[in-house]
Amino acid sequence: MPDATLSPIRRIAISTGGGDAPGLNAVIRAATLAAHRRGWEIIGIRDGYDGLLRPENYPQGGTLTLTPERVEGLASMGGTLLGSTNKGNPFRFPVRDVGGTLREVDRSKQLLDAFKRMRIDALVAVGGDGSLTIADGLAEQGLRVVGVPKTIDNDLDRTFTTFGFDTAVSFATDCIDRLHATAASHHRIIVVEVMGRYAGWIALHAGMAASAHAILLPELPFDIDAVAETIAGREAMGEAYSIVVVAEGAMPRDGHRSLRAAAEAGHAERLGGIGEQVANALAAATGKDARCVVLGHLLRGGSPSAFDRTAALRFGAAAVRALADGHSGVMVALAFPDVNLVPLADVAGRIKCVRLDGDTIQTARDLGICLGD
Ligand SMILES: Nc1ncnc2c1ncn2[C@@H]1O[C@H](COP(=O)(O)OP(=O)(O)O)[C@@H](O)[C@H]1O
Numbered sequence: 084m085p086d087a088t089l090s091p092i093r094r095i096a097i098s099t100g101g102g103d104a105p106g107l108n109a110v111i112r113a114a115t116l117a118a119h120r121r122g123w124e125i126i127g128i129r130d131g132y133d134g135l136l137r138p139e140n141y142p143q144g145g146t147l148t149l150t151p152e153r154v155e156g157l158a159s160m161g162g163t164l165l166g167s168t169n170k171g172n173p174f175r176f177p178v179r180d181v182g183g184t185l186r187e188v189d190r191s192k193q194l195l196d197a198f199k200r201m202r203i204d205a206l207v208a209v210g211g212d213g214s215l216t217i218a219d220g221l222a223e224q225g226l227r228v229v230g231v232p233k234t235i236d237n238d239l240d241r242t243f244t245t246f247g248f249d250t251a252v253s254f255a256t257d258c259i260d261r262l263h264a265t266a267a268s269h270h271r272i273i274v275v276e277v278m279g280r281y282a283g284w285i286a287l288h289a290g291m292a293a294s295a296h297a298i299l300l301p302e303l304p305f306d307i308d309a310v311a312e313t314i315a316g317r318e319a320m321g322e323a324y325s326i327v328v329v330a331e332g333a334m335p336r337d338g339h340r341s342l343r344a345a346a347e348a349g350h351a352e353r354l355g356g357i358g359e360q361v362a363n364a365l366a367a368a369t370g371k372d373a374r375c376v377v378l379g380h381l382l383r384g385g386s387p388s389a390f391d392r393t394a395a396l397r398f399g400a401a402a403v404r405a406l407a408d409g410h411s412g413v414m415v416a417l418a419f420p421d422v423n424l425v426p427l428a429d430v431a432g433r434i435k436c437v438r439l440d441g442d443t444i445q446t447a448r449d450l451g452i453c454l455g456d
């Protein structure tokens with residue numbers, strides 16, 4: 084419920100946190116223009132909240148005044164004008180003690196003090212599950228906050244989708260389309276590893292759109308023999324090549340996620356390497372030549388698709404409207420055909436995984452795609 088007793092807003096801040104996603108700049112543009120229309124000032128915080136929590140790193144200032152001129156032409160640009168971080172959760176801020184060990188301290192109070200000092204009346208927090216959990220915590224401590232969902236992984240709950248996902252899937256689809264020709268020419272297996280830490284939406288959608296022969300998801304631990312059988316079956320039909328799409332968080336039935344770096348104070352575990360493992364295992368099982376292509380951070384780059392731009396612009400403007408209407412502790416969400424508001428508490432700490440009984444999975448099966456089970 085909006086709070087009618089709140090003091091009027093004069094100045095708001097916007098921050099972008101977590102991994103960057105195409106569309107972040109469009110959110111910044113729309114929020115800036117919508118704030119200016121209401122006569123509000125808007126400042127951007129650099130690198131999540133680092134601009135306020137690590138001022139020593141910003142001799143030029145940890146914030147940026149946003150004006151209509153400053154956000155001109157921003158909607159089509161990838162990345163984020165403000166910078167981002169996935170290493171500085173203010174509730175679990177990494178600090179190195181004298182012995183050199185990293186530990187986590189709660190610096191949320193310092194952040195709220197900085198907001199007060201800068202006369203910031205409200206915050207638009209743009210980010211994924213981690214950033215929105217932080218935003219929920221700040222709202223609980225009394226800050227007026229509206230969250231904006233971003234993720235290329237599409238793993239946020241309570242919104243039909245987020246911006247970033249469509250651009251990532253379109254790019255992955257284009258790459259896999261291209262790999263068919265070279266795989267067919269050399270009668271090879273090509274394994275394509277895509278991002279998708281705990282949710283396999285990118286692998287599933289791009290794999291289906293680009294007619295992959297097998298798709299391996301974090302949600303469905305795989306049996307490598309089932310994939311090898313699919314490849315052998317294709318071979319028997321005269322199809323001497325196969326394309327396998329693997330989400331970075333996929334794991335064998337009897338194994339575990341492939342870690343590049345374990346989690347430590349201040350940041351989450353880093354995944355990667357499963358594509359190479361799958362390629363090696365399939366080469367051994369089938370006797371065929373296999374190659375692995377890792378799309379990785381390429382999926383985050385580039386200009387946002389028209390869908391992502393529109394979603395991001397709608398989210399940025401809706402976040403400012405929500406603040407103007409007295410809302411706080413909510414996230415803007417896509418509920419076709421509208422943008423609506425959902426409690427941040429319903430989103431915080433939750434992940435939207437691929438539903439194994441959902442129609443997209445069933446469609447993949449009906450198309451004859453092997454899901455590794
Ligand atoms: N605004 C921020 N400032 C500092 N650190 C942040 C911020 N937002 C997120 N983080 C850190 O990054 C992690 C990942 O954030 P998240 O928003 O889930 O992005 P992603 O899903 O792209 O990794 C969080 O768990 C948190 O530790």
Ligand SMILES: O=P(O)(O)OC[C@H]1O[C@](O)(COP(=O)(O)O)[C@@H](O)[C@@H]1O
Pocket residue numbers: 101102103104169211212233234235236237238247278279280281331353354
């Ligand atoms: O930039 P980093 O730290 O390597 O992050 C990589 C991670 O980002 C992700 O793409 C998540 O990003 P999103 O929050 O935008 O979905 C994961 O799939 C991947 O593990």
Ligand SMILES: [Mg+2]
Pocket residue numbers: 101211212213234
């Ligand atoms: Mg996340």
